[in-house]
Amino acid sequence: MNDEQMAEIMPLIMYGGEAKSSAIEAIQAAKLGDFEKADERLDAANQAIVSAHHGQTNLLTQAASGEAVSVSIYMVHAQDHLMTGIAFVDLAREIIELYKVIKKY
Structure with a gap:
């Protein structure tokens, strides 16, 4: 694997982890009823x-x-x-929609 390919793989790991973390933060915000923040984190x-x-x-x-x-192994890890x-x-997305229904009642 050359340096150019490694430079392509590392952002996959970073952005994939960032997406997961932001999605969890969106769910936590929805759980508290802060749907504006949930939408922001989902974006x-x-x-x-x-x-x-x-x-x-x-x-x-x-x-x-x-x-x-x-x-x-780096490529496999990045794809994962x-x-x-x-x-x-x-x-x-689905959990936030459920919280919106729950918080209505």
Whole structure:
């Protein structure tokens, strides 16, 4: 793995973790009834996912153009972080909607 590929992989880890953390913060805010903050944190989580996707797209483009992209433990870890972040954001959206219904009653 070269330095350029590592520079693409590390943001996947960082942004995937950021998305997960922001999604958890959104759920916690909704639990307290602060839906404005929940939406703000959910927006931050979505931005982190978009940023991570840019790096992932670059790696996919490299592979598609025939450039060797090695699959290392770092790559697996990065993909795991991204997928976990996406799952948390999706679940956070649903949980926040449930809190909105609960807080109405």
